[in-house]
Amino acid sequence: MKNKSKNISAKLMEAAPVAGLVILLGIFLAIAAAKNVNIPYSFKNIVNQSIITMIVATGAIYIYTLGAFDISLGASMCVSALVGAMAYNATQSVVVMLLVCVGCAVLISLTSSVLASVFNLPVFVTTIAMLSLLNALSLVLIRVNGTGDVIQVPAMAVMKLNTVWFKLLVMAAFTALCVLTFNYMKLGRQQKFTGGNPLCAKLSGLNAKKLSIIGFMMAGLGVGLGAFLTITYAPTLSRNTASSVGMDVIISIVFGGMPVSGGARSKIHAAIVGALSMTLLSQIMLMLNLDSGISQMIKAVIFLAVVYVSMFSSRKTILPR
Amino acid sequence: MKSFRKFFVLCLSFVMMLTLTACSSGGGSADADPTQKTVKIGVLVSDTTSAEALSFRSYYEKYIQSVYNVEFMYSDELTDAAAEQSAIDNFIANNCQAIISFASSDRPAQIEKCEQEGVYYAVATGTLTDDQYEQFKSYSHYVGAIGPDLAAEYQAGYDMAKHFLDQGYTKFGMFTGASVYFTEMHIYRAAGMLAAMCEAGKGDYSGATGYDIVGKIMADGGNVSTGKIGSVEVNGVVSGYDFDDAWFGKLAAVANDPNVDVLLAVGSGQTAFAGFKPEGKMLGDIDCYTADSVALMESGTLNYLAGKFSASIGPIFAATLSAVYGKPVRTAEGNALALSQGYWIATDAEMAKKYFEVDSSTTNPAYTKEKLDTLIGASYDDFAKFVAAYSFEEIQK
Numbered sequence: 001m002k003n004k005s006k007n008i009s010a011k012l013m014e015a016a017p018v019a020g021l022v023i024l025l026g027i028f029l030a031i032a033a034a035k036n037v038n039i040p041y042s043f044k045n046i047v048n049q050s051i052i053t054m055i056v057a058t059g060a061i062y063i064y065t066l067g068a069f070d071i072s073l074g075a076s077m078c079v080s081a082l083v084g085a086m087a088y089n090a091t092q093s094v095v096v097m098l099l100v101c102v103g104c105a106v107l108i109s110l111t112s113s114v115l116a117s118v119f120n121l122p123v124f125v126t127t128i129a130m131l132s133l134l135n136a137l138s139l140v141l142i143r144v145n146g147t148g149d150v151i152q153v154p155a156m157a158v159m160k161l162n163t164v165w166f167k168l169l170v171m172a173a174f175t176a177l178c179v180l181t182f183n184y185m186k187l188g189r190q191q192k193f194t195g196g197n198p199l200c201a202k203l204s205g206l207n208a209k210k211l212s213i214i215g216f217m218m219a220g221l222g223v224g225l226g227a228f229l230t231i232t233y234a235p236t237l238s239r240n241t242a243s244s245v246g247m248d249v250i251i252s253i254v255f256g257g258m259p260v261s262g263g264a265r266s267k268i269h270a271a272i273v274g275a276l277s278m279t280l281l282s283q284i285m286l287m288l289n290l291d292s293g294i295s296q297m298i299k300a301v302i303f304l305a306v307v308y309v310s311m312f313s314s315r316k317t318i319l320p321r
Numbered sequence: 322m323k324s325f326r327k328f329f330v331l332c333l334s335f336v337m338m339l340t341l342t343a344c345s346s347g348g349g350s351a352d353a354d355p356t357q358k359t360v361k362i363g364v365l366v367s368d369t370t371s372a373e374a375l376s377f378r379s380y381y382e383k384y385i386q387s388v389y390n391v392e393f394m395y396s397d398e399l400t401d402a403a404a405e406q407s408a409i410d411n412f413i414a415n416n417c418q419a420i421i422s423f424a425s426s427d428r429p430a431q432i433e434k435c436e437q438e439g440v441y442y443a444v445a446t447g448t449l450t451d452d453q454y455e456q457f458k459s460y461s462h463y464v465g466a467i468g469p470d471l472a473a474e475y476q477a478g479y480d481m482a483k484h485f486l487d488q489g490y491t492k493f494g495m496f497t498g499a500s501v502y503f504t505e506m507h508i509y510r511a512a513g514m515l516a517a518m519c520e521a522g523k524g525d526y527s528g529a530t531g532y533d534i535v536g537k538i539m540a541d542g543g544n545v546s547t548g549k550i551g552s553v554e555v556n557g558v559v560s561g562y563d564f565d566d567a568w569f570g571k572l573a574a575v576a577n578d579p580n581v582d583v584l585l586a587v588g589s590g591q592t593a594f595a596g597f598k599p600e601g602k603m604l605g606d607i608d609c610y611t612a613d614s615v616a617l618m619e620s621g622t623l624n625y626l627a628g629k630f631s632a633s634i635g636p637i638f639a640a641t642l643s644a645v646y647g648k649p650v651r652t653a654e655g656n657a658l659a660l661s662q663g664y665w666i667a668t669d670a671e672m673a674k675k676y677f678e679v680d681s682s683t684t685n686p687a688y689t690k691e692k693l694d695t696l697i698g699a700s701y702d703d704f705a706k707f708v709a710a711y712s713f714e715e716i717q718k
Binding site for chain 2: 036037045149234236238243283289
């Protein structure tokens with residue numbers, strides 16, 4: 001009886017992020033209707049504002065599952081977008097731009113993980129170094145391009161791709177790949193095992209370095225797609241492009257109910273649920289016309305509450321299954 | 322499993338209940354008189370914490386919102402073009418009829434978006450480039466731009482340096498702020514300072530004089546170099562906004578350099594230099610009027626201030642409201658506004674105090690409702706005349 005009750009409680013805790021999203025949606029709809037807000041337009045906004053975070057965070061799940069942490073995702077996306085834009089301006093080809101964005105982001109990610117492997121450093125340390133390096137690189141790229149403080153792709157060139165349906169298509173394709181490899185292939189299981197208990201995983205014959213490199217490659221793919229969609233949405237790029245993405249990804253993953261320590265309780269859908277919840281919360285604050293500082297404080301309180309609930313649900317005497 | 326399902330059913334019921342409750346309370350009737358209906362105006366901001374940004378916001382929220390039937394909706398701090406697009410989308414979803422922009426990552430994209438969505442758009446405290454104005458001047462929803470144009474920024478830098486050069490100072494240290502991030506406003510101010518030094522020192526800055534200095538700084542990646550300009554010397558330059566120990570160390574070194582007599586800042590000079598400046602040296606800054614800047618002038622720490630006044634954003638508000646009311650202010654050819662506005666310059670504490678008293682008032686600011694009402698539906702010429710008379714004395718008349 002006691003076990004059954006514990007089981008129900010665990011399931012409720014697991015469903016809490018999705019339930020939170022549903023409640024936020026309800027509050028959003030209620031306030032929107034009361035304030036006569038343009039709801040269809042708002043939904044378009046929610047997709048536009050959350051989809052890039054969703055894609056990058058979904059890719060980043062592979063890193064977080066290993067118990068690692070990449071602080072340079074935003075800077076990597078900025079550099080990838082800048083290089084992609086330069087490639088478009090040189091070739092006038094959107095396909096080349098996409099390939100360059102993805103290639104550049106994957107290369108940056110691989111560099112971080114390979115450096116960590118070669119020097120036997122925690123991945124987090126190498127991503128801090130990469131953050132500084134990439135921030136400097138973005139300034140160099142802008143200077144080399146010689147068009148003031150920005151690099152631009154003509155709006156007309158990407159206008160046709162700046163639709164909700166195209167973004168959803170990219171998102172669906174990437175999520176499908178991630179769900180397949182994470183939930184239905186041994187890669188996901190190995191990653192969860194390594195993240196949950198690295199020593200045990202090592203003794204079982206798993207190669208943590210190889211898993212780390214694959215994880216970073218998947219994250220790079222997400223960053224590259226995010227960079228491409230950023231160009232289609234706002235084709236004027238500066239050193240500040242995607243500056244908030246790194247933090248948004250962390251918040252989304254936590255909001256989505258994934259433990260920051262990674263391991264067996266990692267789940268791909270956490271990124272999507274978290275990013276949508278964050279965007280809905282921002283929209284609610286905006287509709288209430290709250291001061292930016294107050295909004296930030298409310299978000300911080302909710303963030304802490306989510307982390308507390310997440311930790312509470314994971315305080316078990318047995319290993320998660 | 323059953324409990325799990327029940328939980329979801331409960332959540333969904335909650336959503337439906339809230340939605341239905343809200344739908345039943347929504348709605349309202351349109352009024353024939355446009356002034357009777359609250360006009361929602363979105364404000365795009367790229368800075369939410371500086372004294373200047375706060376004083377602008379205070380003027381709109383504490384004064385304008387209390388005397389006009391308007392509601393301002395502010396964006397978060399916008400750092401890139403994508404954030405600007407998202408903020409505009411948010412304003413449109415929330416039924417804003419107009420947008421006033423203080424954010425400049427991608428102004429053409431902002432204007433295009435607003436034109437496409439049928440929302441009035443205006444630029445505050447800045448202007449478009451000549452090419453941009455030519456492109457957008459005939460857009461029906463582009464209200465226009467009022468603020469210091471790049472020529473005014475150049476002039477502000479020139480006047481500040483000249484003020485000290487005229488007093489016989491020849492050894493300078495400079496803070497060039499965001500010039501290394503290619504921020505044009507700061508590059509033009511720095512170029513103006515160097516141009517004044519070229520004139521006074523009868524020399525050149527790396528082969529350039531006058532407006533050519535702008536191109537030289539751009540070509541050097543936004544960096545200003547130290548060296549002799551004829552008989553004038555620039556003996557220390559700090560740029561960027563790193564706010565780390567190394568950055569503060571550089572500022573302290575320049576401020577205390579015995580070969581520097583005057584410190585000139587393109588902005589944030591009070592943050593950059595005031596804390597390190599030894600007695601006897603001069604400090605000039607281009608910023609805004611705050612209680613702190615007045616106190617610094619009173620203590621002799623700050624010796625020259627070219628400041629924007631918070632009510633300077635009043636005329637662009639009036640032009641925007643006029644457009645929403647169906648009385649857009651356009652040139653004889655039907656084009657949007659493009660008017661330049663300069664700074665209030667204080668060279669002593671008394672002046673700064675006088676300016677600040679007016680500038681910080683939330684009941685009787687420089688541009689009151691009485692004055693702004695004359696701009697609603699005004700002709701272009703009257704509007705231009707009003708904006709051109711921006712000096713403290715002219716406004717107080």
